Amino acid sequence: MKNILIIEDEKDLTELLVFNLEKEGFKMQWSYDGLEGLEAARRDPPDLIVLDLMLPGMMGTDVCKELRKDGRTSQVPVLMLTAKGEEIDRVVGFEVGADDYLVKPFSMRELLLRIRAILRRCDSQPASAAEGGISIGDISIETERHRVLSAGNEVELTSTEYKLLLYLAERPGRVLSRELLLQNVWSYNNVGDTRTVDTHITRLRGKLGKPGDLIKTVRSFGYKIEE
Template identity: 45%
Template sequence: MASKILIVEDEPDIVELLVYNLDQAGFKTEAVFNGADALDRVKVQAPDLVLLDLLLPEVDGLEVCRTLKRDPETASIPIIMLTAKGEAIDRIVGLELAADDYITKPFSPREVMLRIRAVLRHTLNAPRNKPLNQIQIDELKIDLDRHQVFSNGSVIDLTATEFKILSLFAHSPGRVFTRSILMDAVWGQEYYGIERTMDTHVSRLRRKLGQFGERIETVHGVGYRLKE
């Protein structure tokens, strides 16, 4: 059965481009042009994925994302954000920890297809009915409410910074995070430290996680990612 994609975008030309290419790729599509209609539409019939513009009339994309992720009935629906603002990426990653991926405008249709398929593949492989405040990856469990990490039932003692870094990786396995995005997410955009500081924190995190830490890969010249 074809996956259903809800496109939430207020620019008709972009909607037309996305609908055409997604339909050609075998997806079912539906489009709405503002955030309020998006929330209403998801309640009527939940899509398999939401392609969500950040800047929308009535209700902006960040609020749509927050609302969907806080509702247990819609929290598991994957969301890919569309944004033309570089600083908005940092807000999504650092403040919300909710969107499953983001795509920066202008984008190529091929990039959109690849991102959608990757997110859907990860969603299908993820365990169902997991607690919303926990992330389980193999032997590692991250309790977001208590700020605790467990490996095979044993507590791993992480600093607040290490916990934030691990949470970012765990929310988006396979995604590459630049050092600057990690720094903004952990310390805010007002922080002006050197990027090597982040390397030190990631190195310590790897050691504390033991064998699991080997899955945090260095992407040379770019940053880090958690291997899926």
């Protein structure tokens, strides 16, 4: 049974989410305060966190930053909720390490689709994981340890960033559309914003530094990685 932590200050919404997700077979925890939610995540790391952007105690962005810095929670996927549909909120959410975002109001069906897609993505084992690893230029991926080196320096990636890099690296030179990446990295089928891919690619390149230039943009289509 998967354990989900909801950090959301709207009590009516939280109760609705808890009720519906428990019906779907999830074990639920919840908090109405950002700082208390962070402590709950550290005390008993869940399989997924649904995190509101605007919270008392500590803002959702700051909670996400702290989650990513803590070894106990650094790989826990985060689905961020926001009452705003502005581009800046989406970008900021991804920059602090959120795996996906959902704009209020949303349907329970859409929330469930996102949650299940994230959990499938985290449960899936890359096909190359049994092999020693992959190297492209100055980027090395140690698949058994889920470790990435860029020019010899270890790079801390979120679970989504890691899977995105691995998916590209397993197909060097092949042009991959944004839709294909959404399907195979995010596990979305006809659901999801292709700008999600663009934002993650930008963040991934930034973390990799100069070797990140190996990830090429193919105008109006998608991305590829090659030396």
